[in-house]
Structures are given as structure tokens and as C-alpha cells.
Amino acid sequence: MKFHYVLLSLLHHHHRQQFFLFVSLVFSPLVRCGHHDYSDALSKSILFFEGQRSGVLPRDQRMKWREDSGLSDGRSMYNMDLTGGYFDAGDNVKFGFPMAFTTTMLAWSVIEFGELMPPSELRNALVAIRWGTDYLLKTVSQPNRIFVQVGDPYKDHNCWERPEDMDTARTVYAVDAPNPASEVAAETAAALAASSMAFRSVDPGYAQTLLRNSVRVFQYADNFRGAYSDNSNVRDGACPFYCDFSGYQDELLWGAAWLRRASQDNSYLNYIEINGKTLGADDNINEFGWDNKHAGLNVLVSKEALEGNMYSLQSYKVSADSFMCTLIPDSSSSHIDYTPGGLIYKPGGSNLQHATTISFLLLVYANYLDRTSQTVNCGNLIASPLSLRTIAKNQADYILGDNPKGLSYMVGYRNRFPQRIHHRGSSLPSVKDHPQFIACKEGSTYFNSTNPNPNVLVGAIVGGPGEDDVYDDDRADFRKSEPTTYINAPFVGVLAYFAANPN
Numbered sequence: 001m002k003f004h005y006v007l008l009s010l011l012h013h014h015h016r017q018q019f020f021l022f023v024s025l026v027f028s029p030l031v032r033c034g035h036h037d038y039s040d041a042l043s044k045s046i047l048f049f050e051g052q053r054s055g056v057l058p059r060d061q062r063m064k065w066r067e068d069s070g071l072s073d074g075r076s077m078y079n080m081d082l083t084g085g086y087f088d089a090g091d092n093v094k095f096g097f098p099m100a101f102t103t104t105m106l107a108w109s110v111i112e113f114g115e116l117m118p119p120s121e122l123r124n125a126l127v128a129i130r131w132g133t134d135y136l137l138k139t140v141s142q143p144n145r146i147f148v149q150v151g152d153p154y155k156d157h158n159c160w161e162r163p164e165d166m167d168t169a170r171t172v173y174a175v176d177a178p179n180p181a182s183e184v185a186a187e188t189a190a191a192l193a194a195s196s197m198a199f200r201s202v203d204p205g206y207a208q209t210l211l212r213n214s215v216r217v218f219q220y221a222d223n224f225r226g227a228y229s230d231n232s233n234v235r236d237g238a239c240p241f242y243c244d245f246s247g248y249q250d251e252l253l254w255g256a257a258w259l260r261r262a263s264q265d266n267s268y269l270n271y272i273e274i275n276g277k278t279l280g281a282d283d284n285i286n287e288f289g290w291d292n293k294h295a296g297l298n299v300l301v302s303k304e305a306l307e308g309n310m311y312s313l314q315s316y317k318v319s320a321d322s323f324m325c326t327l328i329p330d331s332s333s334s335h336i337d338y339t340p341g342g343l344i345y346k347p348g349g350s351n352l353q354h355a356t357t358i359s360f361l362l363l364v365y366a367n368y369l370d371r372t373s374q375t376v377n378c379g380n381l382i383a384s385p386l387s388l389r390t391i392a393k394n395q396a397d398y399i400l401g402d403n404p405k406g407l408s409y410m411v412g413y414r415n416r417f418p419q420r421i422h423h424r425g426s427s428l429p430s431v432k433d434h435p436q437f438i439a440c441k442e443g444s445t446y447f448n449s450t451n452p453n454p455n456v457l458v459g460a461i462v463g464g465p466g467e468d469d470v471y472d473d474d475r476a477d478f479r480k481s482e483p484t485t486y487i488n489a490p491f492v493g494v495l496a497y498f499a500a501n502p503n
Helices: 004-010 016-026 038-051 096-116 119-139 153-157 182-199 204-223 232-238 249-263 266-275 294-307 311-327 352-371 385-400 444-448 485-500
Strands: 145-150 172-176
Touching: 038 119, 038 485, 096 119, 096 145, 096 182, 096 352, 096 485, 119 145, 119 182, 119 204, 119 485, 145 182, 145 232, 172 232, 182 204, 182 249, 204 249, 249 266, 249 294, 266 311, 294 311, 294 352, 311 352, 311 385, 352 385, 352 485, 385 485
Parallel strands: none
Antiparallel strands: 145 172
16 A cells, blocks of 8 residues: 555755745645634644554543554564554554654654743643654664564555554564664664653653663664665565665764764764765755655754854755755755645655655754854845745645645644545544454455545644645545655644744
């Protein structure tokens, strides 16, 4: 059901007034929903993660149609507790690579925008992060081993089954030193380091645990360099879903950059200074997502380049500036595609992941520029922090309903939203309503049904419309109708910003 990941990754590969006029003329969506309730959207974007939970659900679980699942994960193969964590999308597999990235982005959302969140939503966001980090700590709890995945994706995707009924093979995929798992280990290090910053003021003991484990798992990533999906025992499970297509080198720099920010240790500063060229920091700088960290890396490192005026990190800032200029439609270096309705578009499916990650980077970079009173020189124009925020706001508003379909692509937000999302738990009757077991192929009736999903996965952002702004609300069209954790995670930060700054 998820070959969009392979397609996605293979296909990855002084004028201010005029700029605002251009944006308003070219990208006026056909349907405007008026003022958006960004606070409502923020709380729903976080609530979504409760619908993706695996393991024993807590008493305060708010997504009531879900029950416990995956309770034997890790036990039969490794006599190890690997319960918990998140299902990545509409299936019942726990893929470590995108889960770690999701956790990094949730934590980065809190680090940059947590102060703007209402206290209750900040708490909910921290709970969502901890559901990820508690699991990630389990995956790195044994020395010189990292558990990278639980669940056989082919057997899982062959069934349309509730997570609570899951009876497919819960194969555990592990990598042992000296075999490499650099991208998963380094992304896990990034997630733990970023999360340590998010927890520092509320739970310093937990924050220390996260940082200590981050240091250790980064050493594994760096000492045994190579792609996790090159291991023969992992390849068949990870590929083509979350194979490493863009190389592991960007994750090494990304993990080191997060450790630098979280620990302020100079050894990590030296690492990103010295290894930038050899690890290809200047490659593919206009991409950011679960597989390619370059644009995010450059924005992250630019904070220190800008605030500390550090010449040694200048190349990262140059790349970040260059990326921002590609997003501005009338910049001479513009080369990103927009749909006729104004949505950032990249081919390959699950397109809204690009809109949410890029919007996040626009807002973060705008803040970094603001604090140091800087702008971006795009050659034929100067981009101000306000112009970057305007692009991000247009993307957020499109997702929330200001688009040619007049449809909110966040489930449960406003009255018109996708009803037939590609998601097993949402589309099958809940255990509460249908306590009897629904077997692997018995679920096909529900998959093929044209009825709306019985369980509303509130807050889920689907893959989104095509390059023509068309969305058919078709459960089978997973490239458009499947939500993923890494579409939502950066949008938490975006919505926190606009809830506090709606105008």
C-alpha cells in the first residue's frame, strides 16, 4: 500500500510590494474560508498523534476509538520490550527512521514555538514527544545494537486490519555493530537531543537521560558509517518504504548539529565545521523530509552562524539563504513548483509533507533573521522575515481550506474535510462498536466501501491534492488520502506560531 515512498524519494532528486502583489494575484485560491481558528487546528494537530499510538494506551487517552495494540512487540525474537511508539501512517508498522524524524520535528516545534502555545497544548505536545522518545530509548537500550523497525510491511500491507486485531508477523529488524545504521542512529540521536531541550525546564532528569543516550547513539552512527537499508536482514523490511535514498551523510551532520545545540559541546561544532564539505552539506540543499535533512540542517546551523556571527558556519547560512530564495516566486533563483491554487508541490505523493516542513523552516528562519535584524538577499530582491512568513501562512491557510476545493486537508477541522482516508484503524469499526475479531481479508469490505470512515482521526493531515489541486477523497489513492506522522509534526510548530500571530 505504500509504494509512494519509493516514488517520492526517487523523484526528489526593494521589491517587497511587488512580491506581495505577486503572491496575492497569482496564488489567490478560489475558495477563502475567512479567518482560521489556528488554536483549534493546533490542538487537533497534536491530538492526531494519539490515534497513531501503539502499545498500552494511558487512562487519559482522548482518541477513544483506539485500544491497546502491539503488546508482544520485541518479545518473541529478542525477549525485549519494544512496545509503544507510533505507527507511521495508515498501516500498523513501526518504522524507526520516520518515527525518529517525526519526534525531532515535534521537539523542534516546541523548542521554537512552545512559549507561544497555551499551557495545556504545550503539555499535550510534550506528551506526544515523550510517546516517541520512550520508544526510541528502548530501541537503543542494548549496547552496539539498534532496533530499526517492528512489523513485516508486506504482510501488514496485505491485510486491512485494525491495530488491535493485528495477527501478522511482528518481525523485529535490528542492526548490530559493526554493521551500519547511520541514518537511523543519527536521526535517533537528533530526536533525543532535540527532545532533551524540550524537556529541560519541565523534567531535567529525563532531559539528561535523553541527552546521554543521544551522545551514545551518535557514536554508533559515526563509528560504523553506512546506510541501514544496505544490511541484508533489514533491506527487505525497510525497502521500498523507508529505504535510504539520499544517503546517510546528511543525518550525520544533522545529528551532530542537534547535539551541538543541545549540549553546546565544541566537539560537535568542530564536527559540522570540518565535515560539511566531505559529508556533502552543499548537496541537495533544497530538500527537507524524513529522508533528506539538508534544508533543515542549514536552517538549524544558521542560528549559530547568525547569532554568534560565526564565519566557520557561513556556508550553512549561504545554503539556507539560497533555499529561501528558491521559494519566492519572483526571485531570480525561484525554482519550486506551486499548484494553480498556490500549494508548494513536489512529485511523488504525500505532497503535504513538503508544504508543512517548508512552512516550518520559513517561520524558524524568519525568527532567526528577525532576532539579528537581517534579511535574505535574493539577487533581484531582498526577502524580509515578513515575506517568508507570508509564504508560510499561504501554505497553512491552503491546508486548512483556502484552496480551490474549499476543503480542509486536516481531518476534523471545519465542516468539509476528507471522509475516506487511507487508514486502517479509522476505516474499520472500532473495537468498542465491533468487539468481534476482524481478520486480515475480512477488512477488505471496509477498505472497498464508499462510506465515510466510521472513526474520525481528528487532526490527521492527508497526503493532499495533486499538482492540479484535485482531491477525490478516495481511500485507495494512498498518495493523496494517507496521513503520516511526519506531515503533522512540523505543522504543530507552524500552527503554534499562527495561533499566537494570526495576522
